[in-house]
Amino acid sequence: xxxxxxxxxxxxxxxxxxxxxxxxxxxxxxxxxxxxxxxxxxxxxxxxxxxxxxxxxxxxxxxxxxxxxxxxxxxxxxxxxxxxxxxxxxxxxxxxxxxxxxxxxxxxxxxxxxxxxxxxxxxxxxxxxxxxxxxxxxxxxxxxxxxxxxxxxxxxxxxxxxxxxxxxxxxxxxxxxxxxxxxxxxxxxxxxxxxxxxxxxxxxxxxxxxxxxxxxxxxxxxxxxxxxxxxxxxxxxxxxxxxxxxxxxxxxxxxxxxxxxxxxxxxxxxxxxxxxxxxxxxxxxxxxxxxxxxxxxxxxxxxxxxxxxxxxxxxxxxxxxxxxxxxxxxxxxxxxxxxxxxxxxxxxxxxxxxxxxxxxxxxxxxxxxxxxxxxxxxxxxxxxxxxxx
Numbered sequence: 001x002x003x004x005x006x007x008x009x010x011x012x013x014x015x016x017x018x019x020x021x022x023x024x025x026x027x028x029x030x031x032x033x034x035x036x037x038x039x040x041x042x043x044x045x046x047x048x049x050x051x052x053x054x055x056x057x058x059x060x061x062x063x064x065x066x067x068x069x070x071x072x073x074x075x076x077x078x079x080x081x082x083x084x085x086x087x088x089x090x091x092x093x094x095x096x097x098x099x100x101x102x103x104x105x106x107x108x109x110x111x112x113x114x115x116x117x118x119x120x121x122x123x124x125x126x127x128x129x130x131x132x133x134x135x136x137x138x139x140x141x142x143x144x145x146x147x148x149x150x151x152x153x154x155x156x157x158x159x160x161x162x163x164x165x166x167x168x169x170x171x172x173x174x175x176x177x178x179x180x181x182x183x184x185x186x187x188x189x190x191x192x193x194x195x196x197x198x199x200x201x202x203x204x205x206x207x208x209x210x211x212x213x214x215x216x217x218x219x220x221x222x223x224x225x226x227x228x229x230x231x232x233x234x235x236x237x238x239x240x241x242x243x244x245x246x247x248x249x250x251x252x253x254x255x256x257x258x259x260x261x262x263x264x265x266x267x268x269x270x271x272x273x274x275x276x277x278x279x280x281x282x283x284x285x286x287x288x289x290x291x292x293x294x295x296x297x298x299x300x301x302x303x304x305x306x307x308x309x310x311x312x313x314x315x316x317x318x319x320x321x322x323x324x325x326x327x328x329x330x331x332x333x334x335x336x337x338x339x340x341x342x343x344x345x346x347x348x349x350x351x352x353x354x355x356x357x358x359x360x361x362x363x364x365x366x367x368x369x370x371x372x373x374x375x376x377x378x379x380x381x382x383x384x385x386x387x388x389x
Contacts, residue, residue: 046196089255094151240268246296
């Protein structure tokens with residue numbers, strides 16, 4: 001049920017970071033302006049069009065900014081969702097890739113929507129949009145635009161043990177998004193994507209514009225429930241392939257029933273049609289038991305650009321225990337660790353010295369041996385954040 005805040009004054013982004021926005025379409029020219037001094041005394045430049053650093057070598061203004069995609073989304077390409085049109089409940093998530101995918105479907109991107117016209121009815125909407133404008137009571141008249149990048153880092157922050165907060169630039173008022181490295185490390189000093197200036201927040205935290213949307217809608221965050229719904233299958237029974245995700249908190253959930261926590265699995269027949277599309281409490285595939293915490297952790301780890309190529313399974317040679325890095329260790333690569341079972345010292349034997357360990361990596365490799373086709377490797381293509389944001 002939606003509950004509204006009374007008289008809350010919130011700022012929302014009109015132009016979104018990382019090459020998405022609501023203003024203009026096509027390849028827009030950079031607008032480079034000086035925004036302050038670097039630590040070495042040189043001038044720092046910022047592109048106010050694409051919300052990205054535009055400082056070239058030797059502290060000179062760059063011809064183009066560092067945004068990986070300098071194309072702005074046209075307003076006509078942004079899907080609109082009216083919350084009042086779906087009294088049965090709306091749920092929004094970032095459309096992140098499955099951790100395991102033996103289908104031939106392309107990777108979905110953007111914001112994934114479940115919407116029902118009445119409680120308990122079949123979903124009227126079950127699809128993803130690259131960028132979404134949410135319209136509803138207590139929101140600005142033009143609605144609030146949610147971008148893919150906001151949604152992905154909301155998931156990363158939540159799954160890896162942190163909460164997001166509303167952070168606004170003290171200079172230009174733009175709602176702030178902490179990305180990559182900074183999406184899992186609370187901090188006070190931020191770099192505004194709007195004006196390019198550093199500002200101090202009142203307390204340490206991780207900023208995400210989605211928190212402003214949640215506060216404005218007044219939707220209370222409920223603890224998920226654990227369904228009693230086991231799954232035990234063989235991959236050979238699903239020639240169209242299977243897809244596996246870890247569950248994670250929705251960006252927005254207006255339904256009366258609480259979210260379910262576990263492992264979400266799709267199973268497809270030879271014609272590519274869904275045999276099942278459900279969240280399960282326990283999942284066993286070809287005799288291999290999957291752990292829900294490991295699945296959702298790997299999903300978040302794979303979205304962090306700083307962990308690219310650094311996620312593997314380290315097994316203790318003394319007691320054969322596969323190591324599962326949790327807490328800060330889940331996103332902080334290290335070369336040396338102690339076995340969680342016998343305490344033996346373990347060192348990394350890979351091309352990267354500093355890594356994180358998740359037993360699911362090896363389990364998915366074992367599953368691939370029974371797969372009807374080679375699993376797809378999906379890449380979000382997010383870039384590391386090189387400047388303190």
